[in-house]
Amino acid sequence: MVSQFVWTVAMPLGVAIVCMSLAWQPWRRTDRESIRGSWGAPLGIGAGYLIGHVAINKWPSLPPAQPTDYLFLIALAGILVGLADSFRAPPAVRWTLRLALCAGVSWFTLSRGFRAEQPPSVVAAWTVGQAVALAAVWSLLERLAARRSGPSIPLALSLLIAVAGAVFFKGGSAKLAQLSGVLAAALGGAALIALAAPRISPARGLLAVVIPVYGALILSMWQYPQPFGVPVILAGAPLLLWAAEGRESVTALLGRVLLALAPALVALILLLWHLLDEAKGESLY
Numbered sequence: 001m002v003s004q005f006v007w008t009v010a011m012p013l014g015v016a017i018v019c020m021s022l023a024w025q026p027w028r029r030t031d032r033e034s035i036r037g038s039w040g041a042p043l044g045i046g047a048g049y050l051i052g053h054v055a056i057n058k059w060p061s062l063p064p065a066q067p068t069d070y071l072f073l074i075a076l077a078g079i080l081v082g083l084a085d086s087f088r089a090p091p092a093v094r095w096t097l098r099l100a101l102c103a104g105v106s107w108f109t110l111s112r113g114f115r116a117e118q119p120p121s122v123v124a125a126w127t128v129g130q131a132v133a134l135a136a137v138w139s140l141l142e143r144l145a146a147r148r149s150g151p152s153i154p155l156a157l158s159l160l161i162a163v164a165g166a167v168f169f170k171g172g173s174a175k176l177a178q179l180s181g182v183l184a185a186a187l188g189g190a191a192l193i194a195l196a197a198p199r200i201s202p203a204r205g206l207l208a209v210v211i212p213v214y215g216a217l218i219l220s221m222w223q224y225p226q227p228f229g230v231p232v233i234l235a236g237a238p239l240l241l242w243a244a245e246g247r248e249s250v251t252a253l254l255g256r257v258l259l260a261l262a263p264a265l266v267a268l269i270l271l272l273w274h275l276l277d278e279a280k281g282e283s284l285y
Contacts, residue, residue: 012048019044033067042082052182082208
């Protein structure tokens with residue numbers, strides 16, 4: 001138990017802190033400088049997640065033998081896309097990589113049975129639709145994060161993903177729940193660094209790992225029986241962070257945390273209600 005905690009919580013959090021500390025050097029920063037050093041965010045979050053992923057899921061086989069193996073490759077690709085964002089690659093390159101990653105997440109999280117049973121047009125529609133939705137959430141959240149420095153965005157996302165892990169667990173997948181906890185722990189490290197240097201924005205690059213991995217976790221959840229609204233609520237929950245825009249300091253921090261937790265808790269309650277109804281033989285779904 002202690003060893004698992006070290007590798008899946010303490011290690012991802014610590015790796016994120018070390019990478020972002022080396023990149024941002026918060027003890028030397030006196031101005032905003034939100035571009036320089038932003039490479040630490042995708043590298044710290046991504047490396048932290050990969051370490052925890054291997055501790056839980058072992059090294060992925062090539063080609064991947066199970067759906068969770070793709071999460072390792074998605075996180076690895078997210079690091080590369082995040083570094084491209086951080087080092088100001090041309091917009092055409094950044095958007096091509098981003099859309100390709102979203103399309104890959106969408107495709108690989110569709111079950112093999114679904115891809116085999118459905119007509120190609122249906123598979124293509126689902127792939128494109130999910131990829132566009134993922135890219136839209138990514139873009140909107142990135143715009144918000146670029147406007148707001150400090151710990152509120154990474155902390156809110158960390159808590160949201162942690163609660164989503166409880167939903168995954170109750171939904172039937174302990175492994176998805178554990179991997180969600182790893183991502184939440186790595187984001188917690190980003191929040192701590194942003195707390196130490198509140199004028200530094202962690203926006204650029206950080207979401208390149210968080211959104212694809214979180215999106216893949218949610219899309220993988222479709223394979224388990226549950227109310228339709230649960231994954232939809234979890235997918236749209238990050239966008240509620242826009243509702244706290246315009247607030248400052250502690251109000252913004254608390255507002256974003258509560259706005260992130262509220263839909264995740266609603267999804268958890270909805271799932272528990274569904275499970276209770278099923279146990280009584282009265283499920284409405």
